[in-house]
Amino acid sequence: MTSLPRRLLAALLTAGLLTTAACGEQTVDERIAEASEDGELIVYSGRNEKLIGPLLEKFEQASGVDVTARYAGSAELAAQLLEEGGRTPAAVFLSQDAGALGAVQEAGLLAPLEEELLAKVPERYRSDEGAWVGVSGRSRVLAYNPGEIPESDLPQTVFDLTDPRFKGKIGVAPTNASFHSFVTAMRVSAGEERTREFLEGLKANEPKTYNNNLLVLDAVDKGEVAVGLVNHYYLLEKAAEAGGLEKLTARNHVFPGDDPGSLVNVAGVAVLKGNESGDARAFVEYLLGPEAQTYFAEETKEYPLASGVEADLEDMPPLEELQGPDIDLSELSSLQETLALLDEVGLT
Structure with a gap:
């Protein structure tokens, strides 16, 4: 597989991450620096704040874990992670697209997920290396x-x-x-x-x-x-x-x-190598749990991927009846070509 090249990633970084808005008088980087010092869970989210913000709040309420998020496009955040490497403050990468996860996986920056978490989702909707797992389709x-x-x-x-x-x-x-x-x-x-x-x-x-x-x-x-x-x-x-x-x-x-x-593409989640923690694992587990999976089905009209949660999406067949091309979704990382x-x- 071919990951996003450094030149393209640098361009995405310049075009995308420089537009991340400040929150009040603080920049995103300042908020993340403070969150790192305070031991908060830092999530890089390629899903927009309007969509995923309410779900992060639900996780905070359910777990007691404080979350600070950086929002940008999934490709831009993949660029950020490749630039930061092992220095990244992020513990979790929540991507809108499997290709961005594949690019970060190829760079060796993702920690393997436990089989218990991977097994919640059909094999075709997770990394063949166990580095990321789909949460909605x-x-x-x-x-x-x-x-x-x-x-x-x-x-x-x-x-x-x-x-x-x-x-x-x-x-x-x-x-x-x-x-x-x-x-x-x-x-x-x-x-x-x-x-x-x-x-x-x-x-x-x-x-x-x-x-x-x-x-x-x-x-x-x-x-x-x-x-x-x-x-x-x-x-x-x-x-x-x-x-x-x-x-x-x-x-x-x-x-x-x-x-x-x-x-059938997925939004997926991964944990960054070196920043593995119980909070990061708890977040992945939450996204694969009933509350988050129901949220995706009812609020965003996507397919929940974890077993045990069904979606009745009008005008669409059940997920198990969808086929699509038989590919490893990580291969969607070959964006430059x-x-x-x-x-x-x-x-x-």
Whole structure:
């Protein structure tokens, strides 16, 4: 596997971490320095504060452990950890994406997790080296507008989106991290050449580009485009806000079998080598416990991954029925090659 290169990591560090906001009159670094002195649990979180902050508060209340968090993008935090190495004050890395965890794993910075924790999650959603474990899952889907394309005409593989009948009818967010993970999964599972052919065919179909998945979904729902490549939960979150799926036009389509268009990626957690502690282990255990797993299912509309917690996600099949490409999710760390390919094809 190929980790994020130092040059790319330095760029991400400059672009991303310098934007982390100060809290009151203190910078993030000052707060973390104080937390280190006080023995607090320091978490680097690639999941945003609005989403994960309430869960950290629940953990503090349940455990009595004080937590200080640094929030940034998962790739930016992977860059930070590679720069800090063994000097990092972080005890836990909570990542939005398996690829960022894979990059830090390859650098040898993660402590092995106990088998008791790893066993809570199916093997495909955790590190094959036991260095990280998934806490929630999301499937790539094709959002579609039934008024623009009937269900019977939906493509049965993501590769069909290069068909001329979809010209001008596809919405994508090519600068979005989840799109990068999808393309990386295609490279790993289908090969570089077939991925290039797909991207060139997609570009030839003149897709409409958006800044993020939510805007893609909105465009599908309004009929601006017939289909869009997104993560499954955007439709479910929008439906919850609207008062039910029946209030929306858009629907999710899951590509069958091992299609890369149905990649099941994870948000995951790891403990940093040298900063292992009972508090860090307790945090991982909490994220895999009923309260946190239910939070992911009900609040973020993701799939809980720990055994014993079920999710009834409207318009989506159960997790065990999802397949997607058969890959080691740590291999999603080969981001540079994906970004270079997207640039060569002209999608970014």
